[in-house]
Amino acid sequence: MNRAVYTLGLRALAPLVWLWMARRAKRAGGEWGIFSPERFGRAAPARGTPGRIVSDRDAPQAWDAAPVWVHAVSLGETRAAQPLLQALLDRGLPVLLTHITATGRAEGARLFADAIARGQLRQAWLPYDFPGATRRFLAAAKPRCGILIEREIWPNLLAAARRAHVPMALVSARFSESSLRQAGRLGAVMREALAGLDLVLAQTAADAERLARAGVPRSSVSGNLKFDLSLPQDRVREGQAWRTRLGRPVVALASTREGEDGPFIDALKRLAGTPGGPLFLLIPRHPQRFEEAAALLEQAGLAYVRRSTGQAPEARTTVLLGDTLGEMAFYYAAADVAVVAGSFAPLGGQNLIEACAAGVPVIVGPHTFNFQQAANDAIEAGAAQRQADPAQAVAAALALLADPGARQAASDAARAWFASHAGATARTMEALAPWLR
Known part of the structure; x- marks a missing residue:
């Protein structure tokens, strides 16, 4: 498939993509701007006023200097990019941060509210x-360079960057066997896009090898930016104090996804009515699933409270439903054990690094291909363990609660493993240095 055929197919499928986005926006809430001028490259955010749109004729004058453009598609990538974005801001560089999903944009606004207020960072x-x-987007923004986080490869975007002489980097790149197969199906259009990248920094040697097979002419291994995250200490202290006041063991069932909440809730039913037993934090990955999880808890007859109400769990409460955003550091700091979900259905797993940064022993499921190297390394280091299904994961969490020595050893291993992988941000900034002067 060449790029012309790809573009024709994209145009033909666009109405279905817009319908999917509209449905997702209806479930998840938030402003998606599906048909906004920005989505068609016809406008850019004005300096210091993230909600106001200016025409693309006026947009170049809105920038004080050529910005560093960073693209973080959604929530996970925005969090992953946080250390790199902060390093760019600390250098005094103007930053344009782009997203595709509303959750990613909301997280970026939360993480960098101060930089947005002073006009140093803008979102689009x-x-x-x-x-x-x-083409219009690049003409309006005039970035000095573009940085794509993890695996955001868009053929026409990269072709437009080449024509505009905007150097492009793919950093903290992860490329699974599934991604390699998808690239193979797209054929020439993906090989052309990957070959056009000026800099590729992979998370692991395995990622670099798969990228080479897909068409990247050269890459290097810089590590995973997520290991350089800094947990917000106010949220950590809040979580620890909350756990102390609670006076009960806490297990976080974190980042559950489609098809996982039901099996976890089934595993918790036998604990119902055990006063003073563990409190389970059920934390769906996506906000559009908060109501679904609440309905499942109602159907199961489990005593639960919602975090969003501020209601304190009682002795009879089995589950606290984590129906809030931006509080993962609080949840992990409050937990004695964390089950990191997204890995008990064939979805690839969710990020276990944040839990390890909080020093929480981790349990994952069998499907961790999105974080395969990290999961395997954490298990080998004694920071994590793998279980086959939600019932076994809950049983393993209870076993750790019953064995303080084993739990402390896993906690220490988690902190040590996290600390040993730091430095990806510094290596990335060093590789980007010629473009940042």
Whole structure:
């Protein structure tokens, strides 16, 4: 498939993509700007006023200097990019941060509220990958370089960057066997896009090897930016104090995804009515699933409270439903053990690094291909363990609660493993240095 065929297919499928986005926006809430000018490259955010749109004729004057453009598609990538974005801001560089999802944009606004207020960081929607939209976006933003986080490869966007002489980097890149197969199905259009990258920094040697097979001519291993995250200490202290006041063991069932809440809730039913037993924090990954999880808890007859109400759990409460955003550091700091979900259905798993940074022993499921190297390394280091299904994960969590020595050893291993992998941000900034002067 060449790029012309790819573009025709993208245009043909666009109405279905917009319908999917509209449905997701309806479930998740938030402003998605599906048909906003930004999505078509016709506008850019004005300096210091993230909610106001200026025309693309006026947009270049809104920038004080050529910005560093960083693209973080959604919530996970925005969090992953936080250390790098902070390093760029600390250098005094202007930053344009783009997203595709509303959750990613909301997290960026939360993490960098001060930089947005002073006009150093601006947010925008990434334009759809149409040739005209990507060309207009780059003409308006005039970035000195573009940095794509993890695996955001858009053929027309990269082609437009080449024509505009904007150097492009893919950093903290992860590329699974599944990604390699998808790239193979797209054929020439993906090989052209990957070959056009000026800099590729992979998370692991295995990622670099798969990227080479997909068409990247050269890459290096810089590590995973997520190991350089700094947990917000106010949230950590709040979580620890909350756990002390609670006076009960706490198990976090974190980042559950489709098809996982039901089996976890089934595993918790036998604990119902055990006063003073463990409190389980059920934390769905996506906000559109908060109501679904609440309905399942109702159907199961489990005593639960919602975090969003501020109601304190009672002795009879089995579950606290984590129906809030931006509080993962609080939840992990409050937990004695963390089950990191997204890995008990074939979805690839969710990030276990944040839990290890909080010094919490981790349990994952069998499907961790999105974080395969990290999961395997954490297990080998004694920071994590793997269980086959939600019932076994809950049983393993209870076993750790019953064995303080084993739990402390796993906690110490988690902190040590996290600390040993730091430095990806410094290596990335060093590789980007020629573009940042």
